[in-house]
Amino acid sequence: MENLTPMVAQYHKIKAQYQDCLLLYRLGDFYELFYEDAVIGSKELNIVLTKKKISKDKDIPMCGIPYHSADSYITRLVSKGYKVAICEQLEDASKAKGVVKRDVIRVITPGTYFDNEKIKSGLAAVYKKSDKYAIAFLDLATGEFYATVLNKEDLISFISKFSPKEILTPPQTDISFLNQEYKGFFHYSLPEYFFEKDYQQEFLNHFKTKSITSFGFNHFEEELIIRPLSAVFNYAKITQKSFLPYISPPKPYREDKYMKLDYSTIKHLELVSSQEHNPSLLSVINKAITGMGKRKIKFMLLHPLLNIQEIKDRQDAIEELTQNHTLREEIRQHLDKVYDIERLVAKITSNTLTPKDMVALRESLKKVKDIKKLSPKSKLLKNIVDSLNPHTQLVDKLERYLEDNPPFHLKEGGLIKKGVDERLDELKSLKENAEEIIRQYQEQEREKTKISSLKIGFNKVMGYYIEITKPNLKLVPPYYKRKQTLSNAERFTTDYLQQLEDKILSADEKIKALEYEIFTQVREEVVNHSFEIEETARLLGYLDALAGLAQVAVEKSWIRPQIHNGYHLFIEEGYHPTVANFSKDFVPNSVYFDENRFFHIITGPNMSGKSTYIRQVALLTILSQIGSFIPASSAQISVVDAVYTRIGSGDNLAKGLSTFMVEMLEVANILNNATKNSLIVLDEVGRGTSTYDGIAIAWAVSEYISKNIKAKTLFSTHYHELTQLESQLRGVKNFYLSIKEDQNGEIRFLYKVMEGFVDKSYGIHVAQLAGLPKSVIERAKEILLDLENKKSENKEEIYQQLLFSQLNQPEQEYKSDKNDQLLNFIEEIDIATTTPLQALMILSELKNMVKNLKS
């Protein structure tokens, strides 16, 4: 290597250990980036790229960010997926001999950046064995730590529910399928050894256990699950170094406890995030007050329960809170003073805290005592309140020790109250009373010396001194030591004054150091209670979530659905929880599923409310199974094991798959996985291809579900032809969204679901609503009228023939007489009685026939 200055040589040595990171190298008040890092930094942060001279004829690229505002720059880099290594000066630059000692004190990565509340953290490790994926998820900010083994589909859904920012795998593990579904994470590979024996041992040692079965994991999955667990844990430990927050033992994630909600269902039903201006369901029901409560409601929404008793326990709790206003209000008022304890624990244990965080923790824990005074009756609420730990001793100590209004910085003093430490009190009183003490000493010396003009003064150069005017010099006692001679006076000091001066001048520094020491001891004590405090945070979060759901129920007059294990599912006069929120005129609708009517075909013109209705049923079922009340007049909900949806959305192209392919993949997933206890919501399946293919697929899918799966299904469609299934298949029932047509042919949407179907499309009306030019609409109306006025007897026949010729006819036969067929087909068309939709289908078939003929 060329002749490098000692500092550049040090840089190279450190950088070599952090090759995959941008190295922020501390130089005085700046973090500097060099070489390639500087080029990247200046581009990504939009800061000037400069040069640093490292030898007579060599410059290297350099850019710098000020130490005091580094956070915002680091946030930007990390959000873009860079890992940032923070290299600090480890000694006082002014006292260093040679180049200042430096080292990396922490590596900040997208998944481990837990100390910025505006950015979501979350780290996952995935280990693949044959077709199984062991996954561990760790959020350093909130302490969530889960692990499980999943198949590919469930892995996608897990990732979308927990949304980790960083996913770690051994090299060559392909998880690109995740990226196709769920964006928003960075994938890094870790060396194989992170998943192997030594690291596993490190992990077990940390938790002082011999096996992860002690955390509740199954013995037969142990060998697999420990791999991502130890990888994720050791990665956090290695990157965070001494800033690693407290990590509680991992918990098994039991997906079989919860209703299955796959990624597309979560997305299509807009459970936690929505497109455009629609609100998500979460935003409507999330009336929790604390961070813990808000996170708990999100978890509950993404994990509806299957166990009836558990659901009922939640319902009982929410019911009590809706009926007992005082109880609800008191809980919420207490929680209003509770900070995000989980985040506070992370900050305190990782030593990234400010003194204010410690006070915030104290104030939050103090509220537990008040909450424990409440006496709810329902089992779950009682359990929560009884299990809450008031942390009496710790709170007392924090109360006795911590000042109520400490400064922002740890080393500025002002942290510890009086009465905690004698030395500290003495120092403080010395500092506060310095003037008085000096005045008293001056008084004392005046009396002793009989010099009434004796004066004690202070300046920065001399410190404290006793000033005696020239005429009085003869009275100066022998223990006075001369310090300075002025023209008309002399200045002295005494041993006592010297001691006082030392004490007073060093008191401030000593106070700060002593306060910091005491504060650190108190912090240690909090760290030792981390596990119990996190448990308290979780219980408060649960209480907050239940009180929040009760608040929604009261504000919106929602009712308690009856939950049962049978098959039927009735919702009377249900509302869509998010759409109805914004529309005063929302029309309620009912749904009624039982063994004889479980497959509902919903027809109706565009914009008549089909999609809203079928989503509403799914959302109300999900809400019921999280234990929430729902917007309806009454409801009986059978526990469903999964909600599947096939609802078109515009963002599929990003996956590189055609819309139709995505549609079919989703349908395949449903047909392969749904059971009789599932709820399936299909919105216009088959629309993405030619009309005939579409009808054929929709028809066959309906047959398959109603004959083989028998799941409760809502199928909205524009293919009126499907309504014929009602007479052919058991369980199939037709419904339509009604509209009203006045004498002038104007229509009004009534949004009411009725039994049966209407064989009219109203396409022109919707076109009119959409703002097509008036002349086009008028002309279309004329043509339609003309067509409708003429009748045909064999219209249905032709149509049936058209429909089934493709479904039933052997291909060979079809080809042999295609010429004749085409001619017959055209001859048999009765234009007068063909509806616009049928006309379109006929046109499409004609095109197909001509294409066939040509080929």
Ligand SMILES: Nc1ncnc2c1ncn2[C@@H]1O[C@H](COP(=O)(O)OP(=O)(O)OP(=O)(O)O)[C@@H](O)[C@H]1O
């Ligand atoms: N029950 C209701 N009461 C009042 N307004 C409703 C109701 N249901 C739906 N709407 C309103 O009607 C509009 C259209 O609803 P929706 O998208 O469900 O219709 P659609 O029949 O599925 O339409 P398309 O067939 O074009 O997809 C929405 O903007 C919605 O706000």
